[in-house]
Amino acid sequence: MSKIIAISNQKGGVGKTTTAVNLGACLATLGRRVLIVDIDPQGNTTSGIGINKADVEYCIYDVLINEVHPKQAIADTGIENLKIIPATIQLAGAEIELVPTMSREIRLKKSLALVRHMFDYILIDCPPSLGILTINSLTAADSVIIPIQCEYYALEGLSQLLNSIRLVQKHLNTSLQIEGVLLTMFDARTNLGIQVIEEVKKYFQQKVYQTVIPRNVRLSEAPSHGQSIITYDPKSKGAEVYLELAKEVITYEQAAR
Numbered sequence: 607m608s609k610i611i612a613i614s615n616q617k618g619g620v621g622k623t624t625t626a627v628n629l630g631a632c633l634a635t636l637g638r639r640v641l642i643v644d645i646d647p648q649g650n651t652t653s654g655i656g657i658n659k660a661d662v663e664y665c666i667y668d669v670l671i672n673e674v675h676p677k678q679a680i681a682d683t684g685i686e687n688l689k690i691i692p693a694t695i696q697l698a699g700a701e702i703e704l705v706p707t708m709s710r711e712i713r714l715k716k717s718l719a720l721v722r723h724m725f726d727y728i729l730i731d732c733p734p735s736l737g738i739l740t741i742n743s744l745t746a747a748d749s750v751i752i753p754i755q756c757e758y759y760a761l762e763g764l765s766q767l768l769n770s771i772r773l774v775q776k777h778l779n780t781s782l783q784i785e786g787v788l789l790t791m792f793d794a795r796t797n798l799g800i801q802v803i804e805e806v807k808k809y810f811q812q813k814v815y816q817t818v819i820p821r822n823v824r825l826s827e828a829p830s831h832g833q834s835i836i837t838y839d840p841k842s843k844g845a846e847v848y849l850e851l852a853k854e855v856i857t858y859e860q861a862a863r
Protein backbone atom coordinates (compact mmCIF):
# COMPACT_ATOMS: atom_id res chain seq x y z
CA MET A 607 0.00 0.00 0.00
CA SER A 608 1.39 3.36 -0.96
CA LYS A 609 0.69 6.61 0.80
CA ILE A 610 0.54 10.05 -0.78
CA ILE A 611 1.38 12.89 1.61
CA ALA A 612 1.12 16.58 0.73
CA ILE A 613 3.49 18.87 2.64
CA SER A 614 1.53 22.06 2.81
CA ASN A 615 1.35 25.49 4.43
CA GLN A 616 0.64 28.62 2.43
CA LYS A 617 3.25 30.49 4.44
CA GLY A 618 6.64 30.53 2.76
CA GLY A 619 9.82 29.67 4.62
CA VAL A 620 8.31 27.30 7.18
CA GLY A 621 10.33 24.24 6.14
CA LYS A 622 8.11 22.52 3.54
CA THR A 623 10.90 21.96 1.04
CA THR A 624 13.48 21.06 3.68
CA THR A 625 11.02 18.49 5.00
CA ALA A 626 10.12 17.08 1.57
CA VAL A 627 13.78 16.55 0.64
CA ASN A 628 15.03 15.26 3.97
CA LEU A 629 12.02 13.23 5.08
CA GLY A 630 12.05 11.73 1.58
CA ALA A 631 15.77 10.92 1.78
CA CYS A 632 15.38 9.43 5.27
CA LEU A 633 12.40 7.26 4.32
CA ALA A 634 14.47 6.04 1.36
CA THR A 635 17.43 5.34 3.65
CA LEU A 636 15.10 3.22 5.77
CA GLY A 637 14.38 1.13 2.68
CA ARG A 638 11.11 2.68 1.56
CA ARG A 639 10.55 3.47 -2.12
CA VAL A 640 9.93 7.21 -2.24
CA LEU A 641 8.84 9.67 -4.91
CA ILE A 642 9.02 13.40 -4.26
CA VAL A 643 6.74 15.50 -6.44
CA ASP A 644 7.86 19.12 -6.71
CA ILE A 645 4.78 21.19 -7.45
CA ASP A 646 6.20 24.58 -6.43
CA PRO A 647 7.13 26.74 -9.45
CA GLN A 648 10.22 27.88 -7.53
CA GLY A 649 11.51 24.32 -7.88
CA ASN A 650 13.58 24.47 -4.69
CA THR A 651 13.15 20.76 -4.07
CA THR A 652 14.33 20.01 -7.59
CA SER A 653 17.54 22.01 -7.27
CA GLY A 654 17.95 21.07 -3.60
CA ILE A 655 18.19 17.40 -4.54
CA GLY A 656 20.86 18.19 -7.12
CA ILE A 657 18.92 18.37 -10.36
CA ASN A 658 19.97 21.00 -12.87
CA LYS A 659 16.69 22.49 -14.10
CA ALA A 660 18.20 23.21 -17.50
CA ASP A 661 18.64 19.45 -17.99
CA VAL A 662 15.04 18.54 -17.13
CA GLU A 663 13.27 17.00 -20.08
CA TYR A 664 9.79 16.54 -18.58
CA CYS A 665 8.62 18.20 -15.38
CA ILE A 666 5.38 18.24 -13.41
CA TYR A 667 4.08 20.95 -15.74
CA ASP A 668 4.18 18.53 -18.67
CA VAL A 669 2.33 15.95 -16.58
CA LEU A 670 -0.40 18.40 -15.53
CA ILE A 671 -0.83 20.39 -18.72
CA ASN A 672 0.61 18.38 -21.62
CA GLU A 673 -0.62 14.99 -20.42
CA VAL A 674 2.85 13.49 -20.44
CA HIS A 675 2.83 10.12 -18.64
CA PRO A 676 4.22 10.68 -15.11
CA LYS A 677 6.66 7.78 -15.60
CA GLN A 678 8.40 9.83 -18.25
CA ALA A 679 8.89 12.70 -15.80
CA ILE A 680 10.37 10.60 -12.98
CA ALA A 681 14.07 11.33 -12.47
CA ASP A 682 16.81 9.75 -10.33
CA THR A 683 18.25 11.64 -7.38
CA GLY A 684 21.50 9.80 -6.77
CA ILE A 685 19.98 8.33 -3.58
CA GLU A 686 18.84 4.72 -3.74
CA ASN A 687 15.04 4.35 -3.51
CA LEU A 688 14.49 8.09 -3.98
CA LYS A 689 13.02 9.51 -7.18
CA ILE A 690 11.61 12.90 -8.07
CA ILE A 691 9.23 14.49 -10.51
CA PRO A 692 10.92 17.88 -10.89
CA ALA A 693 9.44 21.36 -11.28
CA THR A 694 10.76 24.15 -13.43
CA ILE A 695 9.66 27.77 -13.75
CA GLN A 696 7.34 26.64 -16.57
CA LEU A 697 5.00 25.60 -13.77
CA ALA A 698 4.37 29.24 -12.89
CA GLY A 699 1.98 29.38 -15.85
CA ALA A 700 0.00 26.36 -14.71
CA GLU A 701 -2.13 28.25 -12.16
CA ILE A 702 -3.62 30.26 -15.03
CA GLU A 703 -3.54 27.57 -17.71
CA LEU A 704 -5.45 25.13 -15.53
CA VAL A 705 -8.36 27.50 -14.88
CA PRO A 706 -10.36 26.83 -18.06
CA THR A 707 -9.52 23.13 -18.32
CA MET A 708 -11.71 20.13 -17.58
CA SER A 709 -11.34 18.42 -14.21
CA ARG A 710 -8.62 20.86 -13.31
CA GLU A 711 -8.56 19.96 -9.60
CA ILE A 712 -8.03 16.24 -10.13
CA ARG A 713 -5.24 16.25 -12.69
CA LEU A 714 -2.48 15.40 -10.25
CA LYS A 715 -4.59 12.71 -8.61
CA LYS A 716 -5.21 11.05 -11.97
CA SER A 717 -1.54 11.19 -12.91
CA LEU A 718 -0.22 9.86 -9.62
CA ALA A 719 -2.70 7.00 -9.79
CA LEU A 720 -0.63 5.71 -12.72
CA VAL A 721 2.59 5.44 -10.70
CA ARG A 722 1.62 5.07 -7.07
CA HIS A 723 2.03 1.27 -7.17
CA MET A 724 5.77 1.85 -7.74
CA PHE A 725 6.28 3.61 -4.39
CA ASP A 726 5.68 3.28 -0.66
CA TYR A 727 5.53 7.03 -0.14
CA ILE A 728 4.84 9.91 -2.48
CA LEU A 729 5.62 13.31 -0.90
CA ILE A 730 4.23 16.40 -2.62
CA ASP A 731 6.09 19.64 -1.91
CA CYS A 732 3.39 22.32 -2.19
CA PRO A 733 3.83 25.97 -3.19
CA PRO A 734 3.31 28.76 -0.63
CA SER A 735 -0.26 29.52 -1.73
CA LEU A 736 -3.70 27.98 -1.64
CA GLY A 737 -4.14 28.13 -5.40
CA ILE A 738 -5.01 25.41 -7.83
CA LEU A 739 -1.65 23.62 -7.51
CA THR A 740 -2.18 23.20 -3.77
CA ILE A 741 -5.79 22.11 -4.33
CA ASN A 742 -4.51 19.51 -6.82
CA SER A 743 -2.05 18.31 -4.18
CA LEU A 744 -4.67 18.06 -1.42
CA THR A 745 -7.00 16.26 -3.80
CA ALA A 746 -4.32 13.75 -4.80
CA ALA A 747 -3.12 13.14 -1.24
CA ASP A 748 -4.19 10.65 1.40
CA SER A 749 -2.96 13.02 4.09
CA VAL A 750 -1.21 16.31 4.82
CA ILE A 751 1.87 17.16 6.85
CA ILE A 752 1.72 20.77 8.05
CA PRO A 753 5.11 22.23 8.95
CA ILE A 754 4.89 25.11 11.41
CA GLN A 755 7.83 27.36 12.16
CA CYS A 756 8.47 27.99 15.86
CA GLU A 757 8.11 31.78 15.77
CA TYR A 758 5.67 34.52 16.74
CA TYR A 759 2.29 34.19 15.02
CA ALA A 760 3.04 30.54 14.23
CA LEU A 761 -0.68 29.75 14.07
CA GLU A 762 -1.56 32.84 12.06
CA GLY A 763 -2.96 31.98 8.65
CA LEU A 764 -3.45 28.35 9.59
CA SER A 765 -7.22 28.76 9.66
CA GLN A 766 -7.09 29.45 5.91
CA LEU A 767 -5.15 26.25 5.31
CA LEU A 768 -7.53 24.25 7.52
CA ASN A 769 -10.44 25.79 5.68
CA SER A 770 -8.99 24.72 2.32
CA ILE A 771 -8.47 21.22 3.72
CA ARG A 772 -12.12 21.12 4.84
CA LEU A 773 -13.33 22.32 1.43
CA VAL A 774 -11.28 19.66 -0.34
CA GLN A 775 -12.62 17.05 2.10
CA LYS A 776 -16.15 18.14 1.35
CA HIS A 777 -15.99 18.40 -2.43
CA LEU A 778 -12.98 16.59 -3.86
CA ASN A 779 -11.36 14.13 -1.46
CA THR A 780 -13.52 12.91 1.43
CA SER A 781 -10.80 10.68 2.88
CA LEU A 782 -8.11 13.39 3.19
CA GLN A 783 -6.59 13.39 6.68
CA ILE A 784 -4.09 15.43 8.63
CA GLU A 785 -1.06 13.16 8.83
CA GLY A 786 0.78 15.31 11.33
CA VAL A 787 1.90 18.76 12.37
CA LEU A 788 5.65 19.30 12.34
CA LEU A 789 7.35 21.97 14.41
CA THR A 790 10.37 23.35 12.58
CA MET A 791 13.32 25.69 13.17
CA PHE A 792 13.06 25.36 16.93
CA ASP A 793 15.62 27.40 18.83
CA ALA A 794 16.27 25.94 22.28
CA ARG A 795 17.92 29.17 23.44
CA THR A 796 14.66 31.11 23.51
CA ASN A 797 11.53 30.75 25.61
CA LEU A 798 9.50 31.66 22.57
CA GLY A 799 10.06 28.30 20.90
CA ILE A 800 8.77 26.47 23.96
CA GLN A 801 5.68 28.70 24.11
CA VAL A 802 4.96 28.06 20.45
CA ILE A 803 5.23 24.30 20.95
CA GLU A 804 2.72 24.48 23.80
CA GLU A 805 0.35 26.62 21.79
CA VAL A 806 0.50 24.34 18.74
CA LYS A 807 0.03 21.23 20.91
CA LYS A 808 -3.01 22.78 22.56
CA TYR A 809 -4.53 23.34 19.14
CA PHE A 810 -3.56 20.15 17.29
CA GLN A 811 -3.09 17.83 20.29
CA GLN A 812 -1.93 14.33 19.37
CA LYS A 813 -1.47 15.31 15.72
CA VAL A 814 1.80 17.05 16.59
CA TYR A 815 4.90 14.96 15.89
CA GLN A 816 7.07 14.22 18.90
CA THR A 817 10.06 14.97 16.72
CA VAL A 818 10.74 18.72 16.70
CA ILE A 819 13.13 19.99 14.02
CA PRO A 820 15.69 22.40 15.52
CA ARG A 821 17.48 25.14 13.67
CA ASN A 822 20.52 23.48 12.21
CA VAL A 823 23.03 25.20 9.96
CA ARG A 824 23.83 22.00 8.09
CA LEU A 825 20.16 21.72 7.05
CA SER A 826 20.30 25.19 5.50
CA GLU A 827 23.65 24.52 3.77
CA ALA A 828 22.74 21.19 2.17
CA PRO A 829 20.50 22.52 -0.66
CA SER A 830 23.23 24.77 -2.08
CA HIS A 831 25.29 21.60 -2.52
CA GLY A 832 22.33 19.88 -4.19
CA GLN A 833 22.20 17.30 -1.44
CA SER A 834 19.90 15.99 1.23
CA ILE A 835 21.19 16.10 4.79
CA ILE A 836 21.71 12.33 4.67
CA THR A 837 24.41 12.65 2.04
CA TYR A 838 25.68 16.12 2.96
CA ASP A 839 26.29 15.48 6.66
CA PRO A 840 24.85 12.20 7.94
CA LYS A 841 26.27 12.81 11.44
CA SER A 842 24.60 16.20 11.89
CA LYS A 843 21.74 16.95 14.26
CA GLY A 844 19.63 17.71 11.17
CA ALA A 845 20.15 14.20 9.81
CA GLU A 846 19.40 12.70 13.21
CA VAL A 847 16.07 14.50 13.62
CA TYR A 848 14.79 13.89 10.09
CA LEU A 849 15.63 10.21 10.51
CA GLU A 850 13.65 10.27 13.76
CA LEU A 851 10.74 11.89 11.94
CA ALA A 852 10.87 9.25 9.19
CA LYS A 853 10.67 6.53 11.83
CA GLU A 854 7.72 8.30 13.45
CA VAL A 855 5.90 8.51 10.10
CA ILE A 856 6.47 4.79 9.49
CA THR A 857 5.38 3.88 13.03
CA TYR A 858 2.10 5.78 12.72
CA GLU A 859 1.38 4.09 9.46
CA GLN A 860 2.03 0.64 10.89
CA ALA A 861 -0.17 1.47 13.88
CA ALA A 862 -2.97 2.66 11.59
CA ARG A 863 -3.04 -0.64 9.69
Ligand code: ADP
Nearest residue numbers: 618619620621622623624791820821822825826
Ligand atom coordinates in the same frame (compact mmCIF):
# COMPACT_ATOMS: atom_id res chain seq x y z
P1 ADP B 1 9.40 26.49 2.51
O1 ADP B 1 9.55 25.39 1.53
O2 ADP B 1 8.25 26.29 3.45
O3 ADP B 1 9.35 27.83 1.86
P2 ADP B 1 12.15 25.94 3.20
O4 ADP B 1 12.22 24.51 3.55
O5 ADP B 1 12.64 26.34 1.86
O6 ADP B 1 10.69 26.51 3.46
O7 ADP B 1 12.96 26.71 4.34
C1 ADP B 1 13.14 28.14 4.28
C2 ADP B 1 14.60 28.45 4.57
O8 ADP B 1 14.95 28.04 5.88
C3 ADP B 1 15.56 27.75 3.64
O9 ADP B 1 16.65 28.59 3.37
C4 ADP B 1 16.02 26.53 4.44
O10 ADP B 1 17.32 26.10 4.07
C5 ADP B 1 15.99 27.08 5.85
N1 ADP B 1 15.65 26.03 6.83
C6 ADP B 1 14.58 25.21 6.83
N2 ADP B 1 14.58 24.40 7.90
C7 ADP B 1 15.68 24.73 8.62
C8 ADP B 1 16.23 24.26 9.86
N3 ADP B 1 15.64 23.30 10.58
N4 ADP B 1 17.38 24.84 10.31
C9 ADP B 1 17.96 25.84 9.60
N5 ADP B 1 17.50 26.31 8.44
C10 ADP B 1 16.37 25.77 7.95
Ligand code: MG
Nearest residue numbers: 622623646650
Ligand atom coordinates in the same frame (compact mmCIF):
# COMPACT_ATOMS: atom_id res chain seq x y z
MG1 MG C 1 9.44 25.45 -0.59
